[in-house]
Amino acid sequence: xxxxxxxxxxxxxxxxxxxxxxxxxxxxxxxxxxxxxxxxxxxxxxxxxxxxxxxxxxxxxxxxxxxxxxxxxxxxxxxxxxxxxxxxxxxxxxxxxxxxxxxxxxxxxxxxxxxxxxxxxxxxxxxxxxxxxxxxxxxxxxxxxxxxxxxxxxxxxxxxxxxxxxxxxxxxxxxxxxxxxxxxxxxxxxxxxxxxxxxxxxxxxxxxxxxxxxxxxxx
Amino acid sequence: xxxxxxxxxxxxxxxxxxxxxxxxxxxxxxxxxxxxxxxxxxxxxxxxxxxxxxxxxxxxxxxxxxxxxxxxxxxxxxxxxxxxxxxxxxxxxxxxxxxxxxxxxxxxxxxxxxxxxxxxxxxxxxxxxxxxxxxxxxxxxxxxxxxxxxxxxxxxxxxxxxxxxxxxxxxxxxxxxxxxxxxxxxxxxxxxxxxxxxxxxxxxxxxxxxxxxxxxxxxxxxxxxxxxxxxxxxxxxxxxxxxxxxxxxxxxxxxxxxxxxxxxxxxxxxxxxxxxxxxxxxxxxxxxxxxxxxxxxxxxxxxxxxxxxxxxxxxxxxxxxxxxxxxxxxxxxxxxxxxxxxxxxxxxxxxxxxxxxxxxxxxx
Numbered sequence: 001x002x003x004x005x006x007x008x009x010x011x012x013x014x015x016x017x018x019x020x021x022x023x024x025x026x027x028x029x030x031x032x033x034x035x036x037x038x039x040x041x042x043x044x045x046x047x048x049x050x051x052x053x054x055x056x057x058x059x060x061x062x063x064x065x066x067x068x069x070x071x072x073x074x075x076x077x078x079x080x081x082x083x084x085x086x087x088x089x090x091x092x093x094x095x096x097x098x099x100x101x102x103x104x105x106x107x108x109x110x111x112x113x114x115x116x117x118x119x120x121x122x123x124x125x126x127x128x129x130x131x132x133x134x135x136x137x138x139x140x141x142x143x144x145x146x147x148x149x150x151x152x153x154x155x156x157x158x159x160x161x162x163x164x165x166x167x168x169x170x171x172x173x174x175x176x177x178x179x180x181x182x183x184x185x186x187x188x189x190x191x192x193x194x195x196x197x198x199x200x201x202x203x204x205x206x207x208x209x210x211x212x213x214x215x216x217x218x219x
Numbered sequence: 220x221x222x223x224x225x226x227x228x229x230x231x232x233x234x235x236x237x238x239x240x241x242x243x244x245x246x247x248x249x250x251x252x253x254x255x256x257x258x259x260x261x262x263x264x265x266x267x268x269x270x271x272x273x274x275x276x277x278x279x280x281x282x283x284x285x286x287x288x289x290x291x292x293x294x295x296x297x298x299x300x301x302x303x304x305x306x307x308x309x310x311x312x313x314x315x316x317x318x319x320x321x322x323x324x325x326x327x328x329x330x331x332x333x334x335x336x337x338x339x340x341x342x343x344x345x346x347x348x349x350x351x352x353x354x355x356x357x358x359x360x361x362x363x364x365x366x367x368x369x370x371x372x373x374x375x376x377x378x379x380x381x382x383x384x385x386x387x388x389x390x391x392x393x394x395x396x397x398x399x400x401x402x403x404x405x406x407x408x409x410x411x412x413x414x415x416x417x418x419x420x421x422x423x424x425x426x427x428x429x430x431x432x433x434x435x436x437x438x439x440x441x442x443x444x445x446x447x448x449x450x451x452x453x454x455x456x457x458x459x460x461x462x463x464x465x466x467x468x469x470x471x472x473x474x475x476x477x478x479x480x481x482x483x484x485x486x487x488x489x490x491x492x493x494x495x496x497x498x499x500x501x502x503x504x505x506x507x508x509x510x511x512x513x514x515x516x517x518x519x520x521x522x523x524x525x526x527x528x529x530x531x532x533x534x535x536x537x538x539x540x541x542x543x544x545x546x547x548x549x550x551x552x553x554x555x556x557x558x559x560x561x562x563x564x565x566x567x568x569x570x571x572x573x574x575x576x577x578x579x580x581x582x583x
Contacts, residue, residue: 002442002443002523004493004522004523004524004525004528005523005524007493007528008524008527008528008529008539011529011535011537011538011539011540012529012538012539012540013540015538015540015542016538016540016541016542016545019542019545019546019549020545020546020548020549021549022549023546023549023550023553024549024550024552024553024556025553026553027549027550027553027554027557028553028554028556028557028560029557030557031553031554031557031558031561032556032557032560032561035557035558035560035561035564036561036564093467093469093486094485094534094535094536095536097486097534097536097537098534098536098537098538100537101533101534101537101538101542102537102538102542102543103543109467111466111467112465112466112467113466113467171453172453172455172492172493173453173492173493176492176493176535
């Protein structure tokens, strides 16, 4: 298989396989979770579930105050990398071309220079968080292979994307193949690893708030 | 290989007979040296070598092709340069260009093959059909496959001109009804150089021949057998619209303001970033322009399988296959799995409830 054939494969059947595994995994896992249901709570409710649930979703998405310097570092680095990843994914012109082609939806792109800076900040934040994970004894103890796998699968598309954009190493065709493959690996891994949190984070926050609300705890 | 034993009269004698001035010839040599990325001083050395070089016998076989490659070469708008190719070689067989036809034409090919066995250059344009014994393209009652295998035996080297001969090209596109293959898939024991493109740039063909005559060997090739001096960089690397790509300024349609301002054609499907060729520097029609300069994206015609690489108008970052229907099908299967697992969960829960024995007062 020559380079052109490889590029055709990753842009065509490779992407179809990745999309199929991703969609199948997400639908099956999310729907299975919903259909599992919740055990009937026999205790009389002391408050509503919806209000506290939604409030918790909102509160836990805000920057908290009163943290230690280390706490702020984790929080800010976490925000930078999550938002940076989303901005890079959703506002680079070439990515919008892809989404328009696959979903029929498109929107204006941000200037590529701004995306490059965002991607560099995202990568820097991810590296800082990895160093922290290695150096902090508690963090290291509670980390398993999935945390490192998720980190690697997330940073690879960013690294290969910035190298493709800036023409660093390999030629455009080779780097485009590497970039698309890293994205496909990420897509395949999302439903079956901790990366599934991109879909469960907010429902989990709602559930935490709803439990408190049911017990009458103010949140 | 000793290039002075390749053919008959010298190129110098031939040029003198045709009244081509030394100035025009040196201009050609300088252009060739520049194209092949050789040092500026090498033009004189090329001229000296070429003037003494014996004109090699060239047999040109046209197989499954559209004659675009021959058209590209013969209708070049700079006849004083590229047409010199026909002074550099002794074209002993080319069924489109030669005056002879029928038996006489085939006889000239056979004579040249016999007389210059082991020394002639074999130029091939067009792919070779191999399905059903190669019956889909024949010349003088013989299959292309047969003709190629016979001519390759005595060739010093083979030059595959055009994307069809180099990579299979359009005849090789899905579903490839004739089983078309490139030359390199059939001939393994001869040096082969691929000059891909649909059609290839005429100056590249001339450059490769000039290199062969000057140095007696084929130029350095890339992993697809193409001369690095012409195919070493992508169209994108050398495109004058590249700054617009870097700034994120893209034409969205062929007649919008971006297109009128000459912005990058990436979003309109330009394959320049993945296409290796010299169009952006050598240009076409006597240096007039190249496709992107004329407002259309690069089709990627000098790359293998360019015809099957999705639409010419799909951006490189977009998928070439249908994602929606695959995703919809997967969603249905995923939902089915979830429902099946849920039914199994409920059955398990029911069994656990039924098996549950309540504690009685007596037991306490």
